[in-house]
Amino acid sequence: MTRVVLLTDFGTADGYAAVMAGVVAAAAPGTAVEHASHDIAPGDVFGAALALSRYALLYPEGTVHLVVVDPGVGTDRRALAARIDDRCFIAPDNGVLTLVLAGASRVRLVAIEPGAAGGVAAPTFHGRDVFAPIAARLAAGEAVTAVGNEIHDPYLLETPVPVAEGGAIRGEVIHVDRFGTLITNIPASWVRRADGGGGSTVSVEGVAAGALRRTYGDVEPGALVALVGSLDLLEVSVRDGSAARRLAAGRGAQIEVLNLPGEPV
Amino acid sequence: MTRVVLLTDFGTADGYAAVMAGVVAAAAPGTAVEHASHDIAPGDVFGAALALSRYALLYPEGTVHLVVVDPGVGTDRRALAARIDDRCFIAPDNGVLTLVLAGASRVRLVAIEPGAAGGVAAPTFHGRDVFAPIAARLAAGEAVTAVGNEIHDPYLLETPVPVAEGGAIRGEVIHVDRFGTLITNIPASWVRRADGGGGSTVSVEGVAAGALRRTYGDVEPGALVALVGSLDLLEVSVRDGSAARRLAAGRGAQIEVLNLPGEPV
């Protein structure tokens, strides 16, 4: 059973998401249509890229990921089909595949040919008229090279890079999740836990978040806690609360880490 | 694989939507239960009707659409089963099928007989006790005429009609979507794009939204733009923003269109 997995910023109440599901279901009847999310903030390409990078390659080989977070619909941005590590992707060429591509081994990218989906596309809803029909073709087993010409210059988001200087690491918050956790761009390998007051100490916009911990249970309910999250990135949370609300911090907030000597734990 | 597609105003957090999915899954085991939306605003029958009309007939023939936006549950409103252009529908008789019926060719409507679902229905949750069990029977292949007696007088919503007088068209906003786009009741055939300052010029509650454009990319980010949307209706958006917020406009806001001479584009 091939799965087509949708990721959009459409919400569901207007019926746009169901339009895409219906188009896929009609064109590729044996396919299971699944919904990763339709709650990406409107136009938040980076948020979609981050979510997609979490789950895309966990799905079985052959899965088709249909991604429509497309503020540039109706401009001349390209539409992409891709085969990345044995999964297929359909998406606008706006950088939403950046983080999946960053970790991939085998990549083939094509620019979808105008007309490959048949018919005329409404200039405001390529999800219905281009992306979903092409997804159905890939779900039915066609190769990505059957729907367009190979390209090697996908548009990529520039992601902020942390810097280390003079014993301090400076990074920033790249995403705030539903729990108010601040996810930073500082990788796990740059921080460490240590005994005796050593190891990494974290602050957010100058507010101390304490030493690096292993998990939420290492602090009292309501306390700030810095730890390595499930993406292997430094995160700052409030146990049973919201760090974003506590610190009035969002995407772009400055993170500083001091690494002090100490016995590793 | 038959699909039963749910559309409700239940949200998901209370478990009501999963109740219906579970009832269908248990009564029609080979069926795929899909979720179009549970985020229709509470009691918003017109919003549900509009969403349903977008996607219902895009699903494969034989699909069963199970619609429960039912502020009148527990009154004497009827429950309907319908076969419309080779898809099945189960819904309260409150007008939620109005827009699907408006575009349909082949229609058979029945009023579901009390008792057709077996057992006694809780007076506050017909979704569980009437609509879902009947949906499962239709998904299993029963004809709509097996669950009730044919009727010819479904309750229909009165939708506002645009008027043309003295060179001006007056219509109104019928829906605001997740992107803050104002969807109007003015059909594409009543407006046109033209060169040289001609064609249609649109205003919302007296505020100018400019000449009719083809797509978002025809204006600068942050600008108002009037265009024909994917429902073939006039829409007013803000590129990368929300027209609803910019204009403090919602359902019922007045739209005026002036059609001036000019070369069609």
Place this chain on the structure above:
Amino acid sequence: MTRVVLLTDFGTADGYAAVMAGVVAAAAPGTAVEHASHDIAPGDVFGAALALSRYALLYPEGTVHLVVVDPGVGTDRRALAARIDDRCFIAPDNGVLTLVLAGASRVRLVAIEPGAAGGVAAPTFHGRDVFAPIAARLAAGEAVTAVGNEIHDPYLLETPVPVAEGGAIRGEVIHVDRFGTLITNIPASWVRRADGGGGSTVSVEGVAAGALRRTYGDVEPGALVALVGSLDLLEVSVRDGSAARRLAAGRGAQIEVLNLPGEPV
């Protein structure tokens, strides 16, 4: 077709929910992954328990319910697998199964052995690294006793109990649903409808909600109405409105019922 049904407080926008769906899909390919809800309020174990108790046993036998509302992730709380009335459950041992267990006939509970999921679990995302892989094993037909050792002391939530004294019943609101309905802990069998001014009369924090009714249609739009809801518990609603907003009442609000003589209806 075995179904794995997810219930979490993850939302969908961050991709955590899709991570779990992808892990299950990859490990148990023939399985249908369904989503009951990801909109449980963050950390609201009781809300999840109530939702789960509505739908869990309506799904077909063999269904696997994967529940991750887990504010204690990373503490030493246990992870549970259970077979309850022929459905399987995977959940943290934090009381989220309390209400399902309360109504169950046949129960087998095990504490999932560390390592049963293979690999090392990230201390902040057991949903991905423990719960989903174990759910896939149960979906593939393994017995719950294959993934851990039987226990008999699950953590149970203490649910508030209503009291009857001196002709009055005192209970409280245990949940507010999407429609603003106040769901109380007073069972249907403690209240009754009667003619002639008799039967049960309900108040919320001292505000009269009138005599017990059968359904919403028994009062005018906008009026408060007390009735027995689909869980066979006393509920207080506003017809076509929100009782929670009208009364500024939430979980824990005090309910008083006076039962007066009168002819039953």
